[in-house]
Amino acid sequence: MRAVTWTGVNEVxxxxxxxxxxLNARDVILRVRRTTTCGSDLHLLGGYIPAMRxxxxxxxxFMGEVxxxxxxxxxxxxxxxVVVNSFIACGACWYCRxxxxxxxxxxxxxxxxxxGLWGQSPGGCFGxxxxxxxxxxxxxxxxxxxxxxxxxxxxxxxxSDDRALFASDAVSTGWMGADxxxxxxxxxxxxxxxxxxxxxxxRAAMLLGAExxxxxxxxxxxxxxxxxxxxxxxIDYSTTDVMAELRERTGGRGPDVCIEAVGxxxxxxxxxxxxxxxxxxxxxxxxxPSAVREAIMACRKGGSVFVLGVFAGPVDKFPLGAAxxxxxxxxxxxxxxxxxxxxxxxHMARGELTTEHLATHVMPLEDAARGYRMFKDKEDGCVRxxxxxxx
Amino acid sequence: xxxxxLIGRASGLAGGAGAALLxxxxxxxxxxxxxxxxxxxxxxxxxxxxxxxxxxxxxDVDGAGLPAPLAALGDRIxxxxxxxxxxxxxxxAARYRGTPGEDEIGDLRxxxxxxxxxxxxxxxxxxxxxxxxxxxxxPHGAALEGAAKAAPREGVL
Numbered sequence: 001m002r003a004v005t006w007t008g009v010n011e012v013x014x015x016x017x018x019x020x021x022x023l024n025a026r027d028v029i030l031r032v033r034r035t036t037t038c039g040s041d042l043h044l045l046g047g048y049i050p051a052m053r054x055x056x057x058x059x060x061x062f063m064g065e066v067x068x069x070x071x072x073x074x075x076x077x078x079x080x081x082v083v084v085n086s087f088i089a090c091g092a093c094w095y096c097r098x099x100x101x102x103x104x105x106x107x108x109x110x111x112x113x114x115x116g117l118w119g120q121s122p123g124g125c126f127g128x129x130x131x132x133x134x135x136x137x138x139x140x141x142x143x144x145x146x147x148x149x150x151x152x153x154x155x156x157x158x159x160s161d162d163r164a165l166f167a168s169d170a171v172s173t174g175w176m177g178a179d180x181x182x183x184x185x186x187x188x189x190x191x192x193x194x195x196x197x198x199x200x201x202x203r204a205a206m207l208l209g210a211e212x213x214x215x216x217x218x219x220x221x222x223x224x225x226x227x228x229x230x231x232x233x234x235i236d237y238s239t240t241d242v243m244a245e246l247r248e249r250t251g252g253r254g255p256d257v258c259i260e261a262v263g264x265x266x267x268x269x270x271x272x273x274x275x276x277x278x279x280x281x282x283x284x285x286x287x288x289p290s291a292v293r294e295a296i297m298a299c300r301k302g303g304s305v306f307v308l309g310v311f312a313g314p315v316d317k318f319p320l321g322a323a324x325x326x327x328x329x330x331x332x333x334x335x336x337x338x339x340x341x342x343x344x345x346x347h348m349a350r351g352e353l354t355t356e357h358l359a360t361h362v363m364p365l366e367d368a369a370r371g372y373r374m375f376k377d378k379e380d381g382c383v384r385x386x387x388x389x390x391x
Numbered sequence: 392x393x394x395x396x397l398i399g400r401a402s403g404l405a406g407g408a409g410a411a412l413l414x415x416x417x418x419x420x421x422x423x424x425x426x427x428x429x430x431x432x433x434x435x436x437x438x439x440x441x442x443x444x445x446x447x448x449x450x451d452v453d454g455a456g457l458p459a460p461l462a463a464l465g466d467r468i469x470x471x472x473x474x475x476x477x478x479x480x481x482x483x484a485a486r487y488r489g490t491p492g493e494d495e496i497g498d499l500r501x502x503x504x505x506x507x508x509x510x511x512x513x514x515x516x517x518x519x520x521x522x523x524x525x526x527x528x529x530p531h532g533a534a535l536e537g538a539a540k541a542a543p544r545e546g547v548l
Contacts, residue, residue: 005524015524023517055524092511112545130539136521
């Protein structure tokens with residue numbers, strides 16, 4: 001089959017690779033219909049997460065049709081149209097039973113790598129390096145889906161492939177951030193980052209009853225998407241002081257909930273931006289945490305900060321004093337998507353959650369190198385490149 | 392020795408180095424993170440109980456004999472099971488009767504993880520063989536492959 005592989009720092013190519021096979025009884029093989037780039041792929045592409053092997057198949061946000069079923073699968077049948085969560089979870093361990101699926105004890109066959117880094121190992125993820133299990137990704141004609149009864153969800157008839165695709169990760173990650181940050185009716189929520197995840201975090205906050213929702217970014221086309229498709233207000237950090245703006249718009253309180261949807265390659269203005277860039281390039285720090293810092297400083301006293309962006313290691317200039325003295329709740333997670341996808345698909349079926357606008361550039365799998373370049377450079381207003389492995 | 396042999400040899404060395412590096416990394420503490428306490432004497436570290444918590448009743452864990460991966464280590468290990476607090480299942484712990492070497496500890500880590508997966512899921516999740524494209528023979532790639540191969544036997548368990 002054809003698949004998109006990582007071939008070096010900021011290099012991908014489309015190669016012919018072996019087809020996937022059923023390796024465990026609870027696997028299915030999926031014929032991929034839609035698979036999309038995610039901002040977190042850029043950390044892999046750029047070599048910031050140095051656990052990629054040349055030839056690894058990329059991609060973790062996808063949907064498709066079941067074409068083969070392992071003997072231990074209960075609920076999936078050949079022909080099912082499903083969307084699959086990006087994290088691989090067994091459904092049987094204590095974490096899965098608490099609906100903390102990305103923390104699954106049995107989803108990462110390479111726990112030794114991340115245990116050393118973080119003290120414990122999270123679950124595995126499709127196409128996300130050998131540190132996260134070494135699973136082949138979804139940018140391919142076919143993909144193996146382990147624990148398919150737990151991680152795949154039937155797409156309702158009224159939901160198109162284009163809409164369902166983003167339930168896989170962008171919507172479920174955004175929804176999780178808004179929910180686990182404790183968004184309540186009447187709250188004010190600020191989201192840093194107007195990519196797919198940030199937009200969907202804002203939309204989820206609105207569906208959870210938030211009264212005011214602000215999204216912070218600098219790219220005009222993304223801010224326009226937020227206004228038009230999400231219905232939230234926007235703040236352009238390249239032209240205005242975000243903290244002052246938020247104070248002014250919230251009666252001096254600051255947002256009740258602050259959601260960071262940017263990650264380890266955050267852009268920022270001024271001295272802080274230069275400082276973080278230089279330290280990261282010199283490998284003195286792995287991550288550029290400017291949006292997290294600002295979220296903590298902007299949050300109201302006793303409020304909640306949720307880190308959705310991907311980080312890998314220690315950071316500095318972390319405003320711990322602000323977090324402690326303001327009594328903040330600080331939380332983060334990879335996506336516990338299995339917990340939210342049924343509800344998300346219902347909202348999608350009712351037309352309350354639309355995602356088609358995120359797919360600004362839809363192209364054949366063969367054009368993946370161009371797609372990733374456009375996505376990385378945000379060329380031509382690219383928010384997400386979506387690949388069609390079967391045309 | 393031609394160039395291909397040289398690269399092959401470098402890759403072989405790098406693969407071993409990757410596994411060794413991963414082993415070393417388990418003992419490294421990032422400055423300022425997790426460095427506040429004393430470091431175990433190697434003898435004490437080797438003799439510690441290594442434990443996983445399994446979401447099953449104690450009778451399901453050792454009622455009908457130990458899971459195969461632990462049973463395979465025979466009399467070389469002692470095993471204890473304890474009900475975990477807060478309905479978290481059963482703590483399954485094991486340690487060697489003597490003082491083990493690094494390889495033996497690796498065997499035990501892998502056996503505990505596999506035992507837990509067998510008890511909770513009924514099978515151990517596999518990842519190989521997987522589709523992949525051309526693997527260039529680079530020292531980084533070989534080191535990573537060595538580290539990934541060693542990963543089920545490494546970690547803080």
